[in-house]
Amino acid sequence: MARLIDILFELVSLLVVVRMVFAAFRGLSGSARARFSSAGSSPRPDTEKQTIRGETVRDPVCGMFVSTELSHQLELHGQLLHFCSQECLDQYRKSAAARSA
Ligand SMILES: [Zn+2]
Known part of the structure; x- marks a missing residue:
């Protein structure tokens, strides 16, 4: 036992x-x-009522416009970048690393 x-x-x-x-x-x-x-101030997740708020910025990798609320974010050299997906973020991070190397 x-x-x-x-x-x-x-x-x-x-x-x-x-x-x-x-x-x-x-x-x-x-x-x-x-x-x-x-820790929730709201008892349930309001995914249904979720509206796109905030700014819309351009994904530097694929050129797509994404909401800053929903984007994948990367802080690089004190600048906050927004991506449509984790894939774009990874791709950008790799190319940035290649540039600085
Ligand atoms: Zn993208």
Whole structure:
């Protein structure tokens, strides 16, 4: 019985670690989702009523216009850049690294 509890405990702590890794990863990909995880002033997520607010800026990789509220963000040299997707963000980061190297 004690062994079963041990296994359960290990599973739970593994889950916690996995969740933390995911949370950290999402944190890197921008603040768009952050407001959902922040301790709620609103009891339910208002995804249905979600309107596009904020500014619209151009994704420097693909040229698409994205809302600053929903974009994937990257801070580079004190400048905040907005991307339509994680793919564009990664691509930009790679090319920026290549330029500075
Ligand atoms: Zn893009």
